[in-house]
Amino acid sequence: MNNRKEQLAAINRLLDIMDDLREKCPWDKKQTFESLRHLTIEETYELADAILDNDLPEVKKELGDLFLHIVFYAKLGSETNAFDIADVANSISDKLIDRHPHIYADVKVDNEEDVKRNWEQLKLKEGKNSVLEGVPKSLPALVKANRIQDKVGGVGFDWEEPHQVWEKVQEELTELNVEIKNGNQENIEKEFGDVLFSMINYARFIGVNPENALEKTNKKFINRFQFLEKAAKKEGKEIADMSLAEMDVFWNKSKKYFS
Known part of the structure; x- marks a missing residue:
């Protein structure tokens, strides 16, 4: 594997190439934050596919594509003096240090759940009005439900045992069957959503990523x-x-x- 000097040289090479493309390539010169957005989403899904396929050569390729987009956005930001790649790296580094006081300060944690709970509480101290503010509105519904439950669980709004969640699933299924018999399509849809939401929650308790x-x-x-x-x-x-x-x-x- 490459050492740190070689890794930094490779990143510097990509930054130089990005400068060249932005200056000389007709397509790259025309791009904006908005024009790249849908391409970034597509690249993210391609990376997700490669991960699920456990295709590490493809993961490497797709990470490169996604990394290019990060560099591209940073280049666009630098052109209006809004931010550059150093600002991006420093921003996430500062956040990671602030959010990991059990490593960079004197906070003690016993397990992963303590870390997640501290993470959400720190975000509220940073000025967030709700632990759910960080859930993107445009996430697919299944992924969004999982993130919502994970986040509220991080501040203690959660079931205690898996069997309690499974009982909730059974309760929601019963309510769905009642509405199916009643034939009210609007209520059927509502109860079906409740079943899915409770199943996604149960997946979290048994260590399964529902997506x-x-x-x-x-x-x-x-x-x-x-x-x-x-x-x-x-x-x-x-x-x-x-x-x-x-x-x-x-x-x-x-x-x-x-x-």
């Missing part, structure tokens, strides 16, 4: 269905013309390969 778990299931389903499609074609069949029983034969075979 990762669901995405792995998505990938598993895609692999199994595509296996079904290929197997059907090999036998000269079209899925649309097959019965569910016929499809189930191939589907069950796919489970041997994608579990």
Whole structure:
């Protein structure tokens, strides 16, 4: 692996390249914070995919793409004297030192939960009006629910035992079934949301990241269905013309390969 001197030289090289691109490349010269935003979101999802696939060469590649965006935003900031890459690095360094008094000061912690609790309390002292202010509005709903529960749990608003959360899940399922029988679609949607929210909370208590778990299931389903499609074609069949029983034969075979 590269030593610290080599690492800093590599970052300096990227900064020099960014300067060149901003000065000489027609596409790079036109970019703004707004034009890069959707590309940054896309790069973040590509990194997330590579992590779930445990594809470390791809993780390295996607980290590079994301790092370029950070450097690009810093370059844009420097052009209006708002901030530069040093300000970005110093800002996060200062925050990390302030948020880790158990390392850089004399605060004592016993476990990870103490660290998270201190983190949220420190944010409130910094001027936040709510522990939920840091949850981005544009997060996907499932991820947002997980972050909301994690944050309020960090200040003690939480269940004590996993079985209590599971009982809440059962309660919400019962309420959903009542509304399904009543046939009120608006109430059905509301109770279905409550079921999802309670399941996401339960995932936290049993050490499961719900976003990762669901995405792995998505990938598993895609692999199994595509296996079904290929197997059907090999036998000269079209899925649309097959019965569910016929499809189930191939589907069950796919489970041997994608579990």
